[in-house]
Amino acid sequence: MPAKGESVDADAVIVGGGVIGTAIAWQAASAGLAVTLIDPDSDAGKASLVAAGMLGPVSESVFGERDLLNLNLLAVGRFPGFNQELEEATGLVTGLRTEGTLAVAYDSGDLAALRRLTEFRHSIGLKAETLDAKQCRALEPFLAPGTRGGVLATGDLSVDNRRYLAALKAAAVKAGVTHLTGTVTAVTAEPAGASVRARLGDAPGTTELTARDVVVAAGFATSRLDGVPDKIRQAVRPVKGQLLRLRHPEHMPPIATRTIRATVQGRDIYIVPRADGEVVVGATQEERDDRDVTVGAVHDLLRDAVTALPAISELILAEASAGLRPGSNDNGPIVGRVHEGLVMATGHFRNGILLSAATADAVAAILAGRDPDAAWAPFHPGRLG
Amino acid sequence: MPAKGESVDADAVIVGGGVIGTAIAWQAASAGLAVTLIDPDSDAGKASLVAAGMLGPVSESVFGERDLLNLNLLAVGRFPGFNQELEEATGLVTGLRTEGTLAVAYDSGDLAALRRLTEFRHSIGLKAETLDAKQCRALEPFLAPGTRGGVLATGDLSVDNRRYLAALKAAAVKAGVTHLTGTVTAVTAEPAGASVRARLGDAPGTTELTARDVVVAAGFATSRLDGVPDKIRQAVRPVKGQLLRLRHPEHMPPIATRTIRATVQGRDIYIVPRADGEVVVGATQEERDDRDVTVGAVHDLLRDAVTALPAISELILAEASAGLRPGSNDNGPIVGRVHEGLVMATGHFRNGILLSAATADAVAAILAGRDPDAAWAPFHPGRLG
Numbered sequence: 001m002p003a004k005g006e007s008v009d010a011d012a013v014i015v016g017g018g019v020i021g022t023a024i025a026w027q028a029a030s031a032g033l034a035v036t037l038i039d040p041d042s043d044a045g046k047a048s049l050v051a052a053g054m055l056g057p058v059s060e061s062v063f064g065e066r067d068l069l070n071l072n073l074l075a076v077g078r079f080p081g082f083n084q085e086l087e088e089a090t091g092l093v094t095g096l097r098t099e100g101t102l103a104v105a106y107d108s109g110d111l112a113a114l115r116r117l118t119e120f121r122h123s124i125g126l127k128a129e130t131l132d133a134k135q136c137r138a139l140e141p142f143l144a145p146g147t148r149g150g151v152l153a154t155g156d157l158s159v160d161n162r163r164y165l166a167a168l169k170a171a172a173v174k175a176g177v178t179h180l181t182g183t184v185t186a187v188t189a190e191p192a193g194a195s196v197r198a199r200l201g202d203a204p205g206t207t208e209l210t211a212r213d214v215v216v217a218a219g220f221a222t223s224r225l226d227g228v229p230d231k232i233r234q235a236v237r238p239v240k241g242q243l244l245r246l247r248h249p250e251h252m253p254p255i256a257t258r259t260i261r262a263t264v265q266g267r268d269i270y271i272v273p274r275a276d277g278e279v280v281v282g283a284t285q286e287e288r289d290d291r292d293v294t295v296g297a298v299h300d301l302l303r304d305a306v307t308a309l310p311a312i313s314e315l316i317l318a319e320a321s322a323g324l325r326p327g328s329n330d331n332g333p334i335v336g337r338v339h340e341g342l343v344m345a346t347g348h349f350r351n352g353i354l355l356s357a358a359t360a361d362a363v364a365a366i367l368a369g370r371d372p373d374a375a376w377a378p379f380h381p382g383r384l385g
Numbered sequence: 386m387p388a389k390g391e392s393v394d395a396d397a398v399i400v401g402g403g404v405i406g407t408a409i410a411w412q413a414a415s416a417g418l419a420v421t422l423i424d425p426d427s428d429a430g431k432a433s434l435v436a437a438g439m440l441g442p443v444s445e446s447v448f449g450e451r452d453l454l455n456l457n458l459l460a461v462g463r464f465p466g467f468n469q470e471l472e473e474a475t476g477l478v479t480g481l482r483t484e485g486t487l488a489v490a491y492d493s494g495d496l497a498a499l500r501r502l503t504e505f506r507h508s509i510g511l512k513a514e515t516l517d518a519k520q521c522r523a524l525e526p527f528l529a530p531g532t533r534g535g536v537l538a539t540g541d542l543s544v545d546n547r548r549y550l551a552a553l554k555a556a557a558v559k560a561g562v563t564h565l566t567g568t569v570t571a572v573t574a575e576p577a578g579a580s581v582r583a584r585l586g587d588a589p590g591t592t593e594l595t596a597r598d599v600v601v602a603a604g605f606a607t608s609r610l611d612g613v614p615d616k617i618r619q620a621v622r623p624v625k626g627q628l629l630r631l632r633h634p635e636h637m638p639p640i641a642t643r644t645i646r647a648t649v650q651g652r653d654i655y656i657v658p659r660a661d662g663e664v665v666v667g668a669t670q671e672e673r674d675d676r677d678v679t680v681g682a683v684h685d686l687l688r689d690a691v692t693a694l695p696a697i698s699e700l701i702l703a704e705a706s707a708g709l710r711p712g713s714n715d716n717g718p719i720v721g722r723v724h725e726g727l728v729m730a731t732g733h734f735r736n737g738i739l740l741s742a743a744t745a746d747a748v749a750a751i752l753a754g755r756d757p758d759a760a761w762a763p764f765h766p767g768r769l770g
Contacts, residue, residue, distance in 0.1 A: 246680060295631060296698030299691055302684035313681030320702060 010036040012367055013196050013211040015184045015225070017041065018048035019161070019352055020345050021217030022168040023360035026086075029175035031364050036178040036209060038198050047219055048352060050323025052243060052272045052280040053161035054259055055079055055354045056101050058126050058153035067378040068332050069124070072351060074375045075358035079157060082357035083164075089174060092167040095160030095274050099258035104136055104143060104150035104308065110263050111148045118151050128153050142255050142311045158259050158272050161353050168356075182207075186226035187214045187342065194341030213367055217345040219352075220289075220326040229338060231384040236334070236347055238289040238324035242297040243282030244305075245319040246312070255279060255312055262308040269304040271312070279315060281305045285350075291322040325349050329384075335359055336380035337366050344381045395421040397752055398581050398596040400569045400610070402426065403433035404546070404737055405730050406602030407553040408745035411471075414560035416749050421563040421594060423583050432604055433737060435708025437628060437657045437665040438546035439644055440464055440739045441486050443511050443538035452763040453717050454509070457736060459760045460743035464542060467742035468549075474559060477552040480545030480659050484643035489521055489528060489535035489693065495648050496533045503536050513538050527640050527696045543644050543657050546738050553741075567592075571611035572599045572727065579726030598752055602730040604737075605674075605711040613729075616769040617719060621732055623674040623709035627682040628667030629690075630704040631697070640664060640697055647693040654689040656697070664700060666690045670735075676707040710734050714769075720744055721765035722751050729766045 012028050014021045017039025029035040054060075057072030083096050105111040121128045129152045136150040137143050173179065182200035195210045216222055220238035248254065256273040263269075272280040284297045298320050305312050328334055328347035333355060337343050345363050348355050362372030397413050399406045402424025414420040439445075442457030468481050490496040506513045514537045521535040522528050558564065567585035580595045601607055605623035633639065641658040648654075657665040669682045683705050690697050713719055713732035718740060722728050730748050733740050747757035 249675075249677060290634075292634060292701045293703075294698065295687060295691070295700045295702050298702050299684070299687035299698065302680055302687065306680070306684055313679065313684065315680045316677045317680050317683050317705060318678075320705075 008193065008210040008212055010034045010178070010209065010211045012036070012213045012215055013038065013209055014215045014217055015187065015196060016217035016219060016221075017169070017179070018046055018217065018219055019165050019168060019356040020219075020348060020359055021215070022165065022172050023356045024215055024217060024345060024363045025177045026168055026172040026175050027360040027364040028367055029172065029177045031368060033367060035176070036180060036211070037172065038180045038182050038184050038196065038200075040183050041181045047241075047323040047325045048165050049162055050241060050243060050321050051161040051353050052270060052282045053159045053164065053353050054101070054270060054272055055157035055159060056153065056259065057354065058101070058121060058128060058155050060350070065331065066124070071333075071358070071375045071379065072354060074373055075351070075355045076155065076157060078357045078361065079159075079354070082360070083159065086167050086171055090167045090170040092163065092170060094164040094167050095276065097158045097258070097275065100152055100154040101156035101259040101261055102131075102136060102140060102150050102152050103261040105148050105263065106144070106146050106307070107148060113263070114149070114151055126153075127155055140256055140258070140260060142309050143260070144308060144310055156259060159353060160274050160276075160278070164353065184218070184225065187216060188227050189214055189339060189341030191340065211341075213341055213343055215343045215345055215363060215367070219346060220324045222326065222344075222346040228344075232334060232338070232344060232381055235329045235384045237287075237327050239327040239349065240286040240288045240290065240322055241283040241325055242286075242293055242301070242320065242322045243280060244298065244301050244317060245321070246279040246281060246315040247318045248277040248279070249314065249316055252314060255309055255315065260308060262304065264304040264307045267300060267304055269301065269308065271305055271309060278318075279312070289324060291324065293320045293322050325352065332379045333359070334379065334381050334384070335362055335372070335376055336382070338381050343367065393578065393595040393597055395419045395563070395594065395596045397421070397598045397600055398423065398594055399600045399602055400572065400581060401602035401604060401606075402554070402564070403431055403602065403604055404550050404553060404741040405604075405733060405744055406600070407550065407557055408741045409600055409602060409730060409748045410562045411553055411557040411560050412745040412749040413752055414557065414562045416753060418752060420561070421565060421596070422557065423565045423567050423569050423581065423585075425568050426566045432626075432708040432710045433550050434547055435626060435628060435706050436546040436738050437655060437667045438544040438549065438738050439486070439655060439657055440542035440544060441538065441644065442739065443486070443506060443513060443540050445735070450716065451509070456718075456743070456760045456764065457739060459758055460736070460740045461540065461542060463742045463746065464544075464739070467745070468544065471552050471556055475552045475555040477548065477555060479549040479552050480661065482543045482643070482660065485537055485539040486541035486644040486646055487516075487521060487524060487535050487537050488646040489532050490648065491529070491531050491533060491692070493533065498648070499534070499536055511538075512540055525641055525643070525645060527694050528645070529693060529695055541644060544738060545659050545661075545663070549738065569603070569610065572601060573612050574599055574724060574726030576725065596726075598726055598728055600728045600730055600748060600752070604731060605709045607711065607729075607731040614723060617723070617729060617766055620714045620719065620769045622672075622712050624712040624734065625671040625673045625675065625707055626668040626710055627671075627678060627686070627705065627707045628665060629683065629686050629702060630706070631664040631666060631700040632703045633662040633664070634699065634701055637699060640694055640700065645693060647689065649689040649692045652685060652689055654686065654693060656690055656694060663703075664697070674709060676709065678705045678707050710737070717764045718744070719764065719766050719769070720747055720757070720761055721767065723766050728752065
């Protein structure tokens with residue numbers, strides 16, 4: 001560990017190469033910092049890759065999470081500009097879609113619940129348009145005949161999360177980020193300086209890297225990282241999500257144009273179509289820490305998808321996968337400086353893709369000694385005690 | 386093509402390396418013939434690998450296919466001895482199971498149908514034991530509470546079709562079979578001699594191999610093979626089957642001990658447990674020639690499996706795959722000498738694994754100039770006109 005004022009290996013060492021860590025690395029390096037990112041580079045189960053890429057602050061907003069809604073609105077407002085910078089920096093296309101989200105209901109109970117949520121959303125100034133069954137099917141002709149009505153959230157976006165992460169990686173490399181393959185085993189941040197200890201590639205033993213700041217963007221694995229304060233470790237837990245990736249057979253017209261959400265027998269399902277013909281169906285929320293794809297979860301997802309869009313039966317089941325999202329004990333992300341040398345960016349739960357751009361802005365500001373947007377104040381790690 | 390009496394490249398060239406072709410190659414080589422087997426070696430969609438390995442002549446027997454039943458009984462009688470020779474020749478274990486098949490019913494209509502089939506089976510001398518719901522659950526405790534009753538076919542076996550094919554390949558190699566990777570584009574069998582034309586490995590153009598006999602064991606692709614008589618080509622078609630491979634999570638007790646068959650809403654489903662914890666759920670029968678795994682098929686298989694064995698929800702969905710089985714226009718295999726130099730062994734449809742041992746015996750006899758068992762007579766290619 002360097003004495004204060006000594007040279008360090010990097011201005012910032014980022015722990016974790018999902019969308020959060022990689023977006024931060026890109027932005028920090030673009031701002032002129034020397035950035036090193038350490039990631040196991042094992043794509044298996046990486047939550048950023050298992051996601052659907054819904055950017056749905058409006059259709060995701062629920063009663064009682066006003067601070068999170070404010071943050072999500074900040075994030076979705078920032079996303080298109082950030083994404084455009086990303087596409088311009090890399091020449092890659094991320095598949096951003098702007099057709100909104102259509103939430104549909106199949107019985108009068110569902111419909112009433114949807115209407116109450118819409119009233120709440122209107123009351124806080126969100127745009128959501130109530131549609132009858134005919135209007136729903138005019139927008140999405142493959143909806144089930146039993147569709148009773150719905151609500152269109154025009155402000156919701158979606159992005160191809162895999163293309164998006166690939167573009168972030170490419171942008172980070174172009175901006176000069178040093179990418180190391182390895183697993184960080186401990187972080188240290190004391191007045192004398194910050195460092196991480198990691199097993200790198202094929203190197204024997206562990207390697208220490210010093211930095212002005214260590215940024216922990218390790219998702220649910222933050223809970224297992226030595227040196228992270230106990231209150232934070234205890235606040236983060238894995239929440240398993242299983243989802244399906246479907247493809248259209250050749251010559252089949254697109255089954256949907258926009259994200260479709262439905263509640264089927266009390267279970268929420270979403271169907272996210274991509275412009276390239278992929279359709280993502282998700283997702284379970286399970287308090288488990290394995291990445292097994294299970295019969296029960298795939299069955300439920302398929303059944304609910306077929307209920308919403310019967311013609312989806314004709315699609316190809318290309319992949320079923322499971323990831324572990326970083327849940328937090330109040331469902332909010334944990335982003336901010338813990339103390340000198342240590343910055344947290346985890347706990348993004350179901351909103352990692354959505355919040356990635358805004359998180360990158362916030363952490364880049366923090367690393368530069370500035371305050372992030374006020375919408376982040378409720379999500380400072382200090383709230384955890 | 387060699388003139389009569391000239392030396393040839395092999396005594397027998399086998400076209401196709403599924404269980405039928407490979408079993409024939411092993412037996413023919415063991416009988417002293419010089420055998421060459423040509424197979425694309427692309428495992429994708431090979432019907433032998435997508436199968437479940439049920440050896441169920443009793444539970445598969447239906448009204449009106451008496452000749453096929455006789456053949457299937459010959460085949461299941463031969464299988465254990467053949468399999469033992471195979472395990473002894475290779476030191477490999479194929480996972481043969483002898484616990485039988487339990488067919489179950491969920492409503493009085495299903496139960497009545499099952500009882501009628503049992504009476505028919507008894508009338509032709511097959512063993513099938515009628516069980517009430519309690520007896521069914523005593524055998525298989527994880528059966529759904531709604532199980533009304535069932536029938537136990539003790540004579541049915543099952544084998545791990547993938548281990549079995551791997552063992553056949555190893556045995557063929559040990560017996561001296563020459564294995565070529567390639568695709569046969571045409572077969573020729575004239576009084577002057579027999580030959581195949583094939584694209585082999587990375588070799589440019591096509592290669593001709595001469596033989597005393599060409600054995601076509603090309604599954605559904607027989608219908609596309611130049612030189613096969615038109616009547617046979619027209620009699621063979623691909624019948625798509627999709628099935629699932631599940632695995633038990635660690636520490637979970639086996640969900641079933643024997644093959645379970647059920648009719649759920651008119652669809653037949655089978656669940657085949659392996660000793661190593663794998664469980665195969667199958668299978669669709671679709672008149673299609675693609676190998677796409679579809680949402681609708683996987684959904685139906687999962688729903689029906691969960692209906693029969695609710696606790697199957699806890700298993701891991703390890704694989705969903707599709708294969709193309711060689712259906713024939715009378716559901717019977719097509720096995721026999723067409724004319725000098727050309728022997729057929731295809732059209733095994735749903736019974737390829739079951740019939741493989743008996744087919745190998747039959748074709749080895751034919752190649753040696755002997756008649757196969759009389760049970761094969763109805764399945765000679767000559768019946769196709």
